[in-house]
Amino acid sequence: MRCLALTVAAALLALPAAADTIRIATFNAALERPYAGALLRDIERGTEDVMAAVSVIAAVQPDIILINELDHDPQRRAALAFQQRLSEAGVDLPHVFTAPVNAGELTGLDLDGDGSLTGPRDAHGFGRWPGHYGMALFSRYPVGEVRTFQTELWRDVPDSRMPQDHFGLEAENLLRLSSKSHWDVELRLPGAPLHLLAAHPTPPVFDGPEDANGRRNADEIAFWLRYLDGEPVVDDTGEARPIGPAPVVVLGDLNADPADGDGWHDVIAALLAHPRVQDTEPRSQMAATLTGGVNAAHQGDPALDTADWNDERGPGNLRVDYVLPDAALEVVGSGVFWPMEDQPLAAEAAVSDHRLVWVDIRWDPASD
Template sequence: MVNRSGTYGLTKWLALLLLLGTAAQAETIRIATFNAALSRDYAGHLIRDVEQRDDQVLHIAALLREIAPDIILITELDRDPEGRALRGFIDLLAQDGLAYGYSFAGAVNTGQMTGLDLDGDGRFSGPNDAQGWGRWPGHYGMALLSRYPLGPTRTFQLGLWADATDTRIPVTEPAQVRAIQRLSSKSHWDVSVALPNGQALHVLAAHPTPPVFDGPEDRNGRRNADEIVWFLRYLNGEAIADDNGTVAALTDGPVVVLGDLNADPFDGEALRAPMLTLLAHPRLQDPEPTSTGAIIAGIGGANDTHRGPVAQDTADWRDDPGPGNLRVDYVLPDATLTVTDSGVFWPAPGDRLSEEATASDHRIVWVDVELP
């Protein structure tokens, strides 16, 4: 049994101990995802903010200590070439006992310039001209933190959008763009985690582009959909070329899909079918984590027209004129794993850490699974 730091995590742990008594039980691990909003407009500024203990950085660290995941994907965590921001943040977490001995933060497409004027503004170096929207290479990066050793990792940053199976790339896309535009706005990862029971857990991670900020061609909506469909292709056994040139299918073992997928299955502007299909995939299960805070926050403005379960919302976005709060962050474990608990850490106003929770416009989504 993992002893978790933080009042919230400790309470869950003690309650489980009381329930189980003294009998030997299988180990439970906590898996989470969090869009931490730790991105800055200029390269190197997150390094400065982490090292100077910026208030937002401290608030994000407090939230993570409270939930104390064993494995977590953090999105919107700027990536610098030397890994100083990530290393400093891991050190900050460890100061109060949340130690991550293993991490992975591969390269991302955000801020990687294409050399083309993708948005037609006469410039070739704006954030819209990058492979993924970003002001500099590594902007809006992501990192996987783990208490358990990381094994073989496959990354799928370089695959072309036009080469994706049944691609939705607009037919109006110029040939020179189709020849260089990558599918992943950041990257797609398959990271193997060595679990205490001897199994290897495949963490499938991504942070697709938001399906907004475009025109009637719905370019971003189409790309978001195809980035989500990548998971379906991989889960269905399609052999996909990784960044090392290896063409292979997903290997055996349990999986978990993690990330801010920027798609709500019922509301918002994302295409519905890919997200609904992923949630219903026979290889996965959807624990449908909830929070009381989301219910309280989901009143007024665009929220009043939403069809989806308000308690499952994970992002606190503008209510008027919209899009309102949405469910966009997901932890989807393998269908063979036993889920013992789940939640969205969204404190109600006045509750402990309610102020710290506003350090990001997303909330931590976590799922506890029992190892066989």
């Protein structure tokens, strides 16, 4: 059954990457679990949502993929078990990078004022346990140098949007910027390195008039603006240095649409327009048909949407997942894996409220 589905699904996309073409993808697979160890258990059991995510990735056949909402554990057991599931489905991605995230890392303070110090909103990033809502990068190519930016304080961000007097001085002095983490992961491609800039900012909702989550989402996205501009940023080892000259790809569920929904539209728009990267505007035929409910009032092109949210209460479908290649790279294809309802793997794709986004680049280091 799985082989048949994958064979049929191959017709929905371009052929898997050729020798000089690399397919890079991002996918919020919605595989988070409410307590530690549950995801590993479910991967080993092969639960429906796990196998649906595997089937979607196998249909796309990426060479590199960032998965958001894949819970992190210190031994990487869940990520390695998922890697094995991918291998069994014909997706050979032998190199895995994952690291701690701020979700579920308690601050020791009652940030939400409910009288408890141990709730999910009392952590540096919303989460029920350390590693909740983690992320992992799977690659056909070896991992080189990695810089992580998990611990930068929100208050220390230049022109920080942190709401004044909302959290209290003690919280302002320790709350981190990144709700999960920001990563600069070097991959050793043939002839030259490629740097993956990965993150999963907090959604700009679930707060009050102070707009704390909206402001934090904006500053998390603006982190990449600072980094791409060449600002020396202090990483988790304490070293401050700017981004290097190697080509980059910014990717992840950024939880922001440049035209619709909540959030600071100008910040994500600035990232899409940054001269260091290019926006290939991946799209799908299915998303273009979903214009009912609140979607009718949206300003953005519906074909670009990557998340399928409530059409009646809102926010409707939005573009929030991105793969933004370096402006110097040649792009030869892109898309959003969102099959039409009568096509194979439509049900599997709908297990997550996000859809996988992919971009193909021509890799020719001899021309660099």
